[in-house]
Amino acid sequence: xxxxxxxxxxxxxxxxxxxxxxxIEMEMQEGERVLLVGRSGSGKTxxxxxxxxxxxxxxxxxxxxxxxxxxxxxxxxxxxxxGTALLFQGAALWPHMSCGKTLRFVLARRGVQGxxxxxxxxxxxxxxxxxxxxxxxxxxxxxxxxQRLALARAMAAAPKLLLLDEPLGPxxxxxxxxxxxxxxxxxxxYGWTTLHVTHxxxxxxxxADRTVRMSEGRIDPxxxxxx
Numbered sequence: 023x024x025x026x027x028x029x030x031x032x033x034x035x036x037x038x039x040x041x042x043x044x045x046i047e048m049e050m051q052e053g054e055r056v057l058l059v060g061r062s063g064s065g066k067t068x069x070x071x072x073x074x075x076x077x078x079x080x081x082x083x084x085x086x087x088x089x090x091x092x093x094x095x096x097x098x099x100x101x102x103x104x105g106t107a108l109l110f111q112g113a114a115l116w117p118h119m120s121c122g123k124t125l126r127f128v129l130a131r132r133g134v135q136g137x138x139x140x141x142x143x144x145x146x147x148x149x150x151x152x153x154x155x156x157x158x159x160x161x162x163x164x165x166x167x168x169q170r171l172a173l174a175r176a177m178a179a180a181p182k183l184l185l186l187d188e189p190l191g192p193x194x195x196x197x198x199x200x201x202x203x204x205x206x207x208x209x210x211x212y213g214w215t216t217l218h219v220t221h222x223x224x225x226x227x228x229x230a231d232r233t234v235r236m237s238e239g240r241i242d243p244x245x246x247x248x249x
Contacts, residue, residue, distance in 0.1 A: 026051055027215045029085040030049070032046075033069075042068045046239075057227060058217055105180075108176070110187050115160040122157065129143070132178075142178070172189065
C-alpha cells in the first residue's frame with residue numbers, strides 16, 4: 023500500500039453564509055489517478071482551488087504529505103510550496119511570453135536557471151510534442167498546442183499532485199484522445215498523483231484507477247473502481 027499523499031477531513035468552503043462545498047472526506051494514495059465527476063455547479067472546481075491553495079476552507083483540513091496545508095480560515099502552506107499544479111480548461115497562457123519564456127519563468131521560481139533551464143525547457147517541450155516551439159507566441163498556437171504548452175507549464179513546477187480542471191473540454195474528440203494518451207504516458211513516467219475533473223468520464227475512465235462523484239458540494243459515497 024502506497025502512502026497517502028492527500029487527506030481531506032471534514033472540509034467545507036463557504037462564501038458568507040453560503041456553503042459551496044462540504045463537508046468532504048477524501049483520501050488519495052501516492053501515484054493514484056482519480057476522476058472527479060458531477061454536474062455543473064456541484065463544487066468540483068471549488069474543491070480543486072482549495073487543494074491548490076487558492077481558497078481557504080471555512081471548516082476542516084487539507085493534508086498533503088502528512089503536513090497540514092489548509093485549516094479553517096487559513097492557507098497554512100502557500101500554493102507554490104504544495105507540490106501541486108492546477109491545469110484549467112482554458113489554457114490561461116501569458117500572452118506576452120513565448121513558449122520558452124513561459125517555461126523559464128516557472129523554472130526560475132524553482133531556482134532552475136541558465137544552461138540547466140535551457141536543457142529543461144527543451145525536455146519539457148519535447149515531452150508535450152512541441153519541440154522547436156521555444157520562440158512561438160501563444161497567439162500563434164492551435165487549441166491543442168496551447169493546452170500542451172499549459173501542461174508543460176504545469177510540469178515545469180515539478181508537481182507531485184496534478185489537478186486537472188476539464189483541460190481537454192474545448193478540444194475536438196481526436197485532440198482530446200491524443201492528449202489523454204499523452205497524459206497517461208507522462209503520468210506513468212513521472213509518477214504524478216492526478217485528480218482529473220472531466221465532463222466525459224467514459225472517455226477518460228480507462229486512464230483512471232477510480233471515479234469519485236460530487237453532488238451538491240459533497241462526495242457521493244459510491245466510488246467506482248477500475249481495473
